[in-house]
Amino acid sequence: MKTQTPTQPSYFFPEPLDNTRLAHLCGPLDENLRQISAALDVTIFRRGEKFIVSGTNAERAVELLERFYAVANKVVPIEEVQLALVEQRAGLKPSFEPPAAAAEAKKEPGEVVSEEAEELERDESGELVSPMLKTRRSDLRGRTPHQIQYLKAVLEHDISFGIGPAGTGKTYLAVACAVDALERDAVKRIILTRPAVEAGERLGFLPGDFAQKVDPYLRPLYDALYDLLGFDRTQKLFEKQVIEIAPLAFMRGRTLNHAFVILDEAQNTTVEQMKMFLTRIGFGSKAVVTGDVTQVDLHKTQRSGLVDAMHVLKDVRGIAFSQFSSADVVRHPLVGRIVDAYEKSASMQELGALPGVAKPVARNARKKA
The missing domain is CATH 3.30.1370 (Ribosomal Protein S8; Chain: A, domain 1)
Incomplete structure (x- = not known):
């Protein structure tokens, strides 16, 4: 070269x-x-x-x-x-x-390594050590420092939050940790839940049986399970109710013992729903909450339960928060750029500097003019 x-x-x-x-x-x-x-x-x-x-x-x-x-x-x-x-x-x-090249590789002058990467554990060759999960995919591991921190947080805490833009692996890695816990007999069942905002949580008016009503809202979780367990095994576990789907509206009043519970799209929960979900956790259970605070679909008058939890629970011992950024996006390279562009646009709009967007003028000012 x-x-x-x-x-x-x-x-x-x-x-x-x-x-x-x-x-x-x-x-x-x-x-x-x-x-x-x-x-x-x-x-x-x-x-x-x-x-x-x-x-x-x-x-x-x-x-x-x-x-x-x-x-x-x-x-x-x-x-x-x-x-x-x-x-x-x-x-x-x-x-x-x-492997041979990795063992001999050394950090070159001027190589950029993130602060998060510097703080994480490394092996003898200097590579970051990611937790190994017991799933059908032998190559599954954290790909970025934030993903590795997220995996460690989920494994070491009973309640974990994964917050960041789409495509950063929040949901997939959470499902992988759930499968790992089930394979190691650390839990007896996996429970997947998601707020069905588009249906207004009024699932009774939708056609089909219970599973068919909520299937469209939990499809990303299904896809991850099929990838990690295989289609046949996933279906058998559903039939045995080892894996359960439960819309957030149907969680009220339950106590979940020895279960791995995943709440996806948590930015669309209300404050009351988030509190209700977190207080369902019983003995021997783990809960992972994932969401993107930039994609809230709630009415403007409603405060996101995820945003509220980030402030209320930030100092509670035993709860971990993991933040992702566009650098963690593992989809098409353009997705990361799209996320950055929208974040930049939102920041400019807050400052009133977005081109083509006029600042609101007070009514009194209009009258004086």
């Missing part, structure tokens, strides 16, 4: 040259290259076996190409590319790095 000054392009020459590995590196129709190019804001031009990369992040892109090529003896799934980009944005070394 030949690297020049940041204002000039960087080059990547695959060594040893292998057309099969080269095809795996580029992906179908060069999709892997497009993902790297979009995420790092660089231009990647390929001429035969020679790669020319231009842009301010050209060296980081070349580093990724080198590491992908080292493990490209098999097909590199697009998901691995996207997760590697997330890890690099978080200041971590991609998890696909070959």
